[in-house]
Amino acid sequence: MVHIYTGNGKGKTTASLGLIVRMLGRKKRVCLIQFMKKNVEYGEIMFLQGKPGLDIFQFGTEHLVDPNNPAQIDIDEAEKAFQKAKETLKSNLYDLVVLDEINVAVAWNLITLDSQLSLFEIPTESEIVMTGRYAEKAVIDKADLVTEMKEVKHYYNIGVNAREGVEL
Amino acid sequence: MVHIYTGNGKGKTTASLGLIVRMLGRKKRVCLIQFMKKNVEYGEIMFLQGKPGLDIFQFGTEHLVDPNNPAQIDIDEAEKAFQKAKETLKSNLYDLVVLDEINVAVAWNLITLDSQLSLFEIPTESEIVMTGRYAEKAVIDKADLVTEMKEVKHYYNIGVNAREGVEL
Helix, strand or coil: EEEEEEEECCCHHHHHHHHHHHHCCCCCEEEEEEECCCCCHHHHHHHHHHHHEEEEEEEEECCCCCCCCCCCCHHHHHHHHHHHHHHHHHHCCEEEEECCCCCHHHCCCCCCCHHHHHHHCCCCCCCCEEECCCHHHHHHHCCCCEEEEEEEEEEHHHHHCEEEEEEE | EEEEEEEEEEEEEHHHHHHHHHHCCCCCCEEEECCCCCCCCCCEECCCCCCCCEEEECCCCCCCCCCCCCCHHHHHHHHHHHHHHHHHHHHCCCCEEECHHHHHHCCCCCCCHHHHHHHCCCCCCEEEECCCCCCHHHHHHHEEEEEEEEEEEEEHHCCCCCCCCCCC
């Protein structure tokens, strides 16, 4: 089954982290592949790194991607993440494969929509989770479960910044 | 700050689990109080139980609550969960307090809306997360962050049952 967690509200990556925890509790094997995130200190990575049954791969740079003018290295890193995703699904080694922020990588033209769609064609037993805003309609159409995390209200809009443990 | 994760889509409890993991990675203290869940095997509880910094309290019974005709014990257990939530917030011992399924406990008349609203009045430094469908408008109005997890598509609707590691 392929799950999509998209929309502009808080809770997409955290929902995938919750699934990871649930899977690990069941002694299942999980692979977390993160697009556009590297070497950034995130509380979840500090906590999950090294937990038995879980492999984490990050692709990206330490700087933010400019959606209107992504650097070549951002494109190269996203392509590596995509290749890793393909390999990982083909390997059938994991019960859950999380492709964090892949929807954004497509929306920002770091990888193509066709690349993302090709992942649906890989014969695999793995449960697949794809997160990130801007999931394309073609992706939604192919997925088995789609939740739109809709922002009803967010404290960012009143000037509260990202905080350790809550967003980071 | 008070977060609400509501709506009919998958990802509400898992989003709160993701926040728990992020907080624990930051060496912060977390209290998870679950309404209407007891002694049920959930992968997340198997994984999280005993992790340093985290306390878990479950209130409920092993049977499902009948929304139209809840048993007295369901009401009693929800009241205990509410009292625990109140105490916990007053204690100021935790950086994050998750009140899992409290929105449903109110919608099903196990505790009153006034009880839920009274939690907003407790002076506390704790970040608060309230999950569950059917969050009342008055709760949404008072909260700082609200995400509606909107079901766009769910495999339950094509007859797939809850699975270990994915829902349980």
